[in-house]
Amino acid sequence: MTQVTGKTRSFPKPEFTDAEAGALTFPSSTSRVYNYFKPQKMRATMYEDVTFDVQPDPDRYLAQGWIYGFAKGPGGYPQDWTALRSSDWHAFRDPNEEWEQTIYRNNSNVVRQIQQNLENARAAHAYDGWSRGWTKFVEQHLGAWMHAENGLGLHVFVAAQRSGPTNMINTAIAVNSAHKLRFAQDLALYNLELAESLPGFDGSAHRKVWHDDPVWQPVRENVERITAVADWAEALVAANIVFESLVGVLFRSHLVMQIAARNGDYVTPTLVGTGENDYERDLRYTRALLKLLITDEKFGAGNVETLSGWLSRWVPLSLKAAHELQPIWSQPQEKVITFSESLDATVNGFRAVLSDLGLPEPKELTQ
Template sequence: MTQTSPDTKKERSFPHPEFTDSEAGALTFPSSTSRSYNYYKPAKARATTYEDVTFDVQPDPERHLSQGWIYGFANTPGGYPQDWTRLVSSDWHQFRDPNEEWEKTIYRNNAAIVRQISLSLENAKRAKAYSHWNPAWTRFIERNLGAWMHAENGLGMHVFTAAQRSAPTNMINNAMAVNAAHKLRFAQDLALFNLDLAESDIDFDGKVHREVWQSDPVWQGVRENAERLTAIGDWGEALFATNVVFESLVGVLFRSDLLMQISARNGDYITPTIVGAGENDYSRDLGYSRALFSMLTRDAKHGDANKAVLGEWLSVWVPQSLHAAHELQPIWSQPNEKVVTFADSLAAAKDSFRSVLSDLDLEIPKELDQ
């Protein structure tokens, strides 16, 4: 029998790695030849924190998912189909939110607004500010500002919350999600204001707003307009019809061109603080909407087709919103101090709307001249 010498080492074998062209590293991506450290092209020379934490959080087959969408839902296409809107873009990823909203800014901005409104309400209680209101103004607030709370809540919950998942990029969906948060927070601000007034020492009916929203003829045009907006299936149309048309002709008309103009003359400095926060929200939300639709109307390949689609939507929603606006006319005569007329307020709203449409390179509807 042959013995192995203790100095002889036994050879050991190891599996050898074999490389083929099936690995992901061998595939060709849009940025395969890039020497940049960024996986996307920043809008400016340097990437912002907003872009770093928002861009491409949702992957896209056109950019990264070479195998196509890796998930889907029952009886629907996978991922985020681009045909969920009639609008078309050469590159949806060009959109950037001019507000640069991301998680930190959402909490920071809303916390500041909530703090501001809370302090205003506390100071109003301490100073017994509501006791200086005349009965006509008290009735105006309990009925009309309370009714508007339902419009804000409905749009936030059933338009923007529903639509914010449907756009083809995370950048657009993120902006719409913030829009939904704005609407819902503002509706809650109005609800808390209504509750404070109901618990104050003035004669204020904190429940009548529901009856006004459901039955008062003055508010049925607004209610119908808002409810029709919640039934839109195309996310692009929902955003355009709400932020560009309804808000310009109805929302701004009521909040900015009426309430913000007459509250102080009626001895009320609390309502402008609360409503002003809602107007600031809308200014930011209109900003991202204008950026998105401008990108689409100026698309080198699809711009004309997008303008045609937006023109169709204008023909549907402008008459609807103008009808809602005219139905509100009687409330301009309710306060004792009437600083502005309905005609002046509507003219201001129409001028702002024309400015938005001009910025989007869209034709001005003939209904605005009537």
């Protein structure tokens, strides 16, 4: 082995140009916490950590613009897919804090509850006490309602959840669609359960009622018109603020859940109640989003004007659907509430929603 002597070895010395990672000094540069957004509270929640900015935005990070686009259209999540405007779409936070874990946990709890109730009802022969009038009401009208839930879930919210300008908004709408589809499936499975347990129960009657019964045609028209709305925010307002408040709550809460027990049915309210709970959660995020837009310092006044126009377009349609449902209030044998009382309670609830948002009542509501 030859040993080299008499030579001094030299090595390249690093030269720092302040362009390397970690060179920049800023307020949180010494922090060990990875904060790339401003949390709503003192510390970021798990919901914010796993949801906020999952989809990067050129307004925040992508200096080169969207990294993907459509064949003959804009890239990413265009803000002009709605007539509403915001100074900062990223300011929205879902008050329900929905993310992947909550979707599975909440829905699995609901499904488990429904299955247990149906098993208990089957074991106790709970359906034997139903009158023929109530059985007919459930097979026709509760069965028909599953089509409204499925139509909104599949053709309104599934489409809208891709169109919002941020991942936070789209996640909330996606959960909304999951709620609707799950509830529609719950009603379908309940229909099958009753067809097997109740002699003479026609499990297919709901199709003819939804397609042909004059009582349900305005409801069907209302749902189908919402499915044709291109503006994702208008679809959200037409479905969650107007249709659900004036028609959904009227049927589910102020009819079915009010009179079922008086007709010997203690099973149906537990099922329909899960749909009402879903709607309350979905209304909560919708109100939070609209409040953000209505109070926007730059665009708030214009947003109120746009929303007022949407209300004038959709309130008459939903009020007509609500009024045309009146005949089904007289079908159950035992009635504890009149249609007039149910409608008044529903309209007052709708007014409360508008008041909370700071939106003026459309003149069509008092005509």
